[in-house]
Amino acid sequence: MTIELQDVSFTYPGSQAGVERVSLRLGAGELVVVIGPSGCGKSTLLGLIAGFLKPAEGRILIDGDDVTDLPPRQRQLGVVFQSYALFPHMAVWENVAYPLKVRGFGKAERKRQAEDVLNRVGLAGLAERSPASLSGGQQQRVALARALAFVPKALLLDEPLSALDAALRAGMRDEIRRLQRLQNLPTLHITHDQEEALSMADRVAVMQQGRIVQVGTPQALYDAPLTREIAEFVGHANLWDGTVSGPDTVRTALGELRTLPHGQPQGAPVQLLVRPERVALGRDANGVNSFACRMLRDRFAGPVRRYDVEVTGGILLGETGEREPFAAVHIPPAHIHLLPQTRTIPESASTRVERGGTP
């Protein structure tokens, strides 16, 4: 079971918002998380796949069949809304059994299957309750159970965890992952929480202003973001502009930094990314990329310590598990990443990265 969007465009009437030339493919059993700032078009994307919105251009395919003109009720997709949208006048089991009711199943059979699904999501024994009497986390599971009850072709989740408190969220992430794997369902999960995205996804798609700007595994996205915005959106980042001064050196405001051989021509402008946890304490044995530093902000966050230090030429963000004070830091060359040259989002970024990973 696969879902595919081909060059899909849509604009809301009377506004600029929407999506532009988006292409994406969800393979069998794959969980793709779409993240991006508010208004970037991620919920629009879900609306297009579900059939609530009709694209102005492009095609939507489910298992290879063109469903662009098919109404939502014929697409066989399980949708979980941000507000859950449970039916308040029906009991929990009736909510879950509703897709079976519209498909003509008898009452006894519906109830049996509904209770079966409720067991699977960990809500055994709550079948007769009303949705209003459940907690937020339980309501969320009912919404999930309802979307799974009719064995859909895929799951679409629109920020399903954003209404839950942090403690519940982590547990529910694992739950969704487990259920999705159990039924091998291609799943599209929308969120603005980057930790959620990185921890759950097989692949992550980052959206900005209606376009998909990068798609890749969580590790690829974190270690090799394509642009400055993506680098800053997914995790914390040290970012500097620089000029190439040699095959493995770059001149920056901090001085000359040693990198791995980068293949860029002499004098070329580049952007450098260093993740805070890659900044090492103390001087390097050979003095490479080492700086004397002065502590500006020292934040204890439990398992890690997030600090800002002042070095000649700028400020470095770092992260470490060590608690002792230090007077110098260094950046191992292997952990300096050069962002690709282009500063603007290329027209066909989404199709290009879809085919071959990072360019």
Next chain:
Amino acid sequence: MNLGITLAYLVYLGLPLVLLAIGSFGKVWSNTLLPTGLTLDWYGQLAHDGSFRRAFLVSLEVVVATCLLCAAVGLPVAYALHRGAARGVQLLARIVSLLPVAVPPLVLGFGFILVFSSDALPWLGSLGLLIAGHTVLVLPYLLQTLTSDMRLLRLDAQELAAESLGADFWHRFIDVVVPSMRHSLLSGLIMAAALSIGEFQLSNLIAGFLARPYPVVLLQAFYGATGFACAATVVLLALALLAAASGALTAGAAAATGGGRAAGLPG
């Protein structure tokens, strides 16, 4: 100061009602502050008066028919308005549905007289026309209640959910819209009933002699004995208060269950 104004207002509202009630039990009332004597005769006369009994029944028939018509027309129209297509269509429908509120019932009555006393449409004075007139007057209020409740109940999210689960239009209407709306429909209809019971302006103009609702006949009572008129008015008042109280109770129940039960409140 606020308390003073409130009390004064309550007295202003309540005094006529209280005097009516007192008057309905008084034997003789002429030019004195309060009536003299105590009697139940007025109510007795009322019960035996043929035209009042018939008027009471006509009022009940009209109220029931108006409520049924309003419900049958109101719910689908409210749904259409709520799920309306273009903004322009919604605005137009809203204006049209609110027109009867802007137009005074008197104007509507004269219009009816003109149109329905012709040879082609000789329906003036019929019960059917009376019911139609009441429906037109009362429908906007029901529509307002229904559409605002549809918005409040976040019905569109539920409908999208139902759609994604495979439900077609009728399934959505019967399984999601109607059950969610039953409380607001009931309280809206009770308000419609209260409005219809007390409707006078239109009814006075177009009601035929044998199909006069209660308020129209009540006018006649004031040409007779004061006590009789008081008793007759108290009956109408009792009906109106009954409708209002039921409406308030139902609306309260709706708010307690409907609002709080809107799915998705974080727990």
